[in-house]
Amino acid sequence: MAETGTKTPRERYRAQVREEIKERAWEQIAAAGASALSLNAIAKQMGMSGPALYRYFAGRDELITALIRDAYRSLADTVRAAHESGADLAGLAHALRAWALADPHRYFLIYGTPVPGYHAPDDVTLIASEIMATLLDACAALPSDRRPATPFAVHLEDHREWADGHPVPPAVLHRALTVWTRIHGALSLELAGHFTGMGFDPALLFTAELDDLTGPSAH
Amino acid sequence: MAETGTKTPRERYRAQVREEIKERAWEQIAAAGASALSLNAIAKQMGMSGPALYRYFAGRDELITALIRDAYRSLADTVRAAHESGADLAGLAHALRAWALADPHRYFLIYGTPVPGYHAPDDVTLIASEIMATLLDACAALPSDRRPATPFAVHLEDHREWADGHPVPPAVLHRALTVWTRIHGALSLELAGHFTGMGFDPALLFTAELDDLTGPSAH
DNA sequence: TGTACATCAGTGAACGCGCGTTCACTGATGTAC
DNA sequence: TGTACATCAGTGAACGCGCGTTCACTGATGTAC
Numbered sequence: 135m136a137e138t139g140t141k142t143p144r145e146r147y148r149a150q151v152r153e154e155i156k157e158r159a160w161e162q163i164a165a166a167g168a169s170a171l172s173l174n175a176i177a178k179q180m181g182m183s184g185p186a187l188y189r190y191f192a193g194r195d196e197l198i199t200a201l202i203r204d205a206y207r208s209l210a211d212t213v214r215a216a217h218e219s220g221a222d223l224a225g226l227a228h229a230l231r232a233w234a235l236a237d238p239h240r241y242f243l244i245y246g247t248p249v250p251g252y253h254a255p256d257d258v259t260l261i262a263s264e265i266m267a268t269l270l271d272a273c274a275a276l277p278s279d280r281r282p283a284t285p286f287a288v289h290l291e292d293h294r295e296w297a298d299g300h301p302v303p304p305a306v307l308h309r310a311l312t313v314w315t316r317i318h319g320a321l322s323l324e325l326a327g328h329f330t331g332m333g334f335d336p337a338l339l340f341t342a343e344l345d346d347l348t349g350p351s352a353h
Numbered sequence: 354m355a356e357t358g359t360k361t362p363r364e365r366y367r368a369q370v371r372e373e374i375k376e377r378a379w380e381q382i383a384a385a386g387a388s389a390l391s392l393n394a395i396a397k398q399m400g401m402s403g404p405a406l407y408r409y410f411a412g413r414d415e416l417i418t419a420l421i422r423d424a425y426r427s428l429a430d431t432v433r434a435a436h437e438s439g440a441d442l443a444g445l446a447h448a449l450r451a452w453a454l455a456d457p458h459r460y461f462l463i464y465g466t467p468v469p470g471y472h473a474p475d476d477v478t479l480i481a482s483e484i485m486a487t488l489l490d491a492c493a494a495l496p497s498d499r500r501p502a503t504p505f506a507v508h509l510e511d512h513r514e515w516a517d518g519h520p521v522p523p524a525v526l527h528r529a530l531t532v533w534t535r536i537h538g539a540l541s542l543e544l545a546g547h548f549t550g551m552g553f554d555p556a557l558l559f560t561a562e563l564d565d566l567t568g569p570s571a572h
Numbered sequence: 573t574g575t576a577c578a579t580c581a582g583t584g585a586a587c588g589c590g591c592g593t594t595c596a597c598t599g600a601t602g603t604a605c
Numbered sequence: 606t607g608t609a610c611a612t613c614a615g616t617g618a619a620c621g622c623g624c625g626t627t628c629a630c631t632g633a634t635g636t637a638c
Contacts, residue, residue, distance in 0.1 A: 169388030247465030286561035319538020342505035
């Protein structure tokens with residue numbers, strides 16, 4: 135629940151309807167994919183006429199952007215909450231996986247096939263870097279890596295703009311990127327169904343990937 | 354080039370037009386995404402009327418399935434060619450990456466957001482397992498891993514249906530799955546643009562992921 | 573080589589559909605005095 | 606508390622559009638004798 139502030143009844147109502155529109159939108163996405171999202175269909179499902187939605191969203195694009203923003207916000211909050219409750223890097227990863235499994239469409243709206251020509255507004259990319267920041271914190275808290283510096287870590291010494299404000303050694307940067315790509319590799323294949331019929335348990339593969347990075351953990 | 358066999362001129366013409374339809378389809382997908390694929394638009398671009406395409410494809414769905422099949426076929430051929438020309442596991446991975454970078458839309462049609470309700474026909478999933486088989490071969494050819502068996506490798510001893518006909522030790526199965534997920538993790542984030550603006554070179558991250566698995570290589 | 577017939581690529585009209593979006597409007601809710 | 610006015614949620618008609626798909630057809634290409 136976000137802070138409601140001091141709202142007039144009308145403002146409260148508006149916010150409520152906006153939320154319901156987004157809920158219906160998610161239902162549609164779950165049923166037929168994001169590309170099938172239709173304002174008219176949402177309106178019909180809510181018992182309203184199509185044009186009524188234009189009171190709440192400037193158009194289809196703004197609705198989709200709002201959904202993407204919400205998805206990012208939800209993921210950032212999830213990861214942050216795990217971090218603040220004392221979870222380690224593996225804990226964050228498992229929280230992320232749980233979040234994705236709970237609603238794969240939300241995951242794919244962020245990390246799935248990009249829409250040609252779509253560019254996320256600044257506030258959305260800001261949330262994305264907030265997630266990365268939490269990840270960096272968790273990596274920095276890990277016992278430090280004793281292996282020799284990788285060539286990629288050396289490369290990162292000079293290419294660390296994305297970690298501005300995080301004075302961590304390059305090995306930590308490397309680890310953060312690595313955990314990031316491994317999480318998405320295992321997760322996106324699992325969620326897209328590329329493991330179905332193969333027989334093994336995707337959760338164990340996921341855990342194995344993390345163990346390889348951080349040493350076996352309690353998960 | 355696939356074998357043409359003995360074709361009448363009419364058969365040759367048909368095959369040719371089918372190919373052109375698929376080419377235009379890829380162009381459309383590149384321009385506006387797979388969901389925007391329209392038979393009418395393709396026909397118009399080819400200077401034909403819409404219904405004419407029904408001589409070549411039963412409908413939109415069959416066209417998309419043909420595109421997916423072609424994409425899988427192309428990837429399987431690429432990976433197999435690399436393998437047969439003596440490339441090691443890292444070589445396969447780099448071949449796969451090059452294939453994906455050459456045409457990201459083709460990559461995402463296979464590994465991107467799944468279409469709700471769509472189920473690939475058997476011959477397509479067969480090509481997918483062909484790719485996995487090549488990967489297993491390459492993993493088996495690697496110097497064997499001296500580290501203790503992972504819990505996941507133990508799990509794979511009893512869950513190896515997907516590797517039927519490949520009598521390799523569980524550690525190799527584990528390695529094959531690992532390289533598979535790591536490739537897709539680094540690649541899908543790169544192709545979807547999640548690294549843009551971060552400053553580092555995605556190629557080096559990709560290589561680093563492979564080195565971690567196979568030991569530094571010549572790439 | 574020529575004729576009769578079969579095959580089949582492509583056309584154009586038509587079907588019903590749902591889309592995003594605009595516009596002028598009605599009627600309910602809230603505000604100011 | 607009551608009245609006059611402003612705000613604004615939602616309607617219904619209309620716009621132009623493109624979609625997938627069907628159908629009966631024309632006319633060119635290929636085949637059999």
